[in-house]
Amino acid sequence: MRQSVNIRTGNVLLGAFLVLFLFAAGAVAQSPAAKVTKIDDKAFAELIKPGEKPLLINFWATWCVPCVEEFPDLVKIDKEYKGKIDFITVTLDFEEELDAAVPKFLAEMKAEMPTFLLVTPDETAAIKSVSKDWQGGLPFTVLYRPNGEMVYSHQGVVKHAVLTGEIDKLLPAAPEN
C-alpha cells in the first residue's frame, strides 16, 4: 500500500515537473532575448539617413511611463507594416540598462523592431538633428519619407489610428479589385 502511494506520488511529481518544463520552454520560445545595440552620435546620424522605405523612429526609455504605456501599440504597428516601412526604436535609458532593463522590457513586449541605445555627449545636437520642434521630452515619434523629409512628429503618447494614418499616406495605395 505504502509502495503504491510512493509510486503515485512519484508519478504526480514527474508530471508536475514535465508541465513546468514545457511551460518554461514555451515562455522562452515566446520571449527571445532582445538585442539592443549601443550607438554613439556618429552611428545615430547614419541611422536616421534616408533609405528606400519610409522610416519610423520612436524614442523612449524604460523609465518613461508614457513610453511604456504606448509600446504595445508600437509593437502592433511593427507587425502590421513589416516589410513596408523601416521601424527602429532608440532608447535613452542609462547605459547600464543595455543588457538589463531594456532587453528584458523588449522581450516582455515581444518587440522585434531593431532597438538602439544612444549615448552621446551632445544631446542637444542629437535632438536637433531629429526635429527642430523637439525639446527632448519622451516619448517622441517621428516619421520620414524615403527622401528624408519629416512628415510627422509627436512628443507624447501616439494614437495608433493617427500614426497608421500617417504611415498609410506614404505607402502606395492597394490595387482595387
Added chain:
Amino acid sequence: MRRKSILFVALFLFIALISGPTVSADGIEVGTKLENFKMTATDGKEYSFDDLKGKNGAVIVFLSAQCPVVKAYIERIDTIAAEYKEKGINFIGINSNNRNAESLEWVTNDAAENFKFTMLIDTDNKLADQFGATVTPEVFYFDANNVLKYHGAIDNDRSGKNIQEQFLRTAFDAALSGKDIEKTRTNAFGCTIKRVGMAGK
C-alpha cells in the same frame, strides 16, 4: 493728423499688450525679462519670484517627484544650489505635473527629502506653458534684473558619469564675472512634464 497719431499709438499699445513676453515655440527666449509672479509652495505659503531670488538672480528648475532623470540629478542640483547660493544665485524648484501623475503629498515629501530650496506648485502647468518648459529637469536662469540668461540642461550627461560640459555652472560663472554666456540654449532628454489632460501618468 492728430487723430491718426492717436490711432497709431493705440494700435501699438494694443499689439504690445497682447504680445506679452517673448515666447517662441522653443520657449521664452533668452533676453526676455520675467514679470514678477506669485505662486504657492509645498509649505502652503505663497511666494513671489522677487522674494525668492538672490542678489544675483535665480534659477527656476522644473522638477518631478517620480522622474528617474531628476533623481539622477538630485545630488548635483543640491551641490550647485548650495555653492551658488553663497554667490547670490538662488534655486527655485517648480513642479508642473498634474496631480494624477504626482500627488501633492508625494511632491511635498519628495521636496522636503531631497531639496533645500523652495518648491512651488504650478497648478494647471501655467508657468510651464508660459516658459515653454517641456521636460524635467529643465532650468531657466534669470539674472538680478529678471532677464533670462540661460535655458536648458544642467550639464551634458544625465547619468553624471561622463560630464564634459557644465552648462549651468558655466553660465553662472560667465554672468557673475560680467562676461557673455557662450551657450545660452541647450536641450536634453528628460521626462515630459505631465500637463493637465495629457495621456500617461
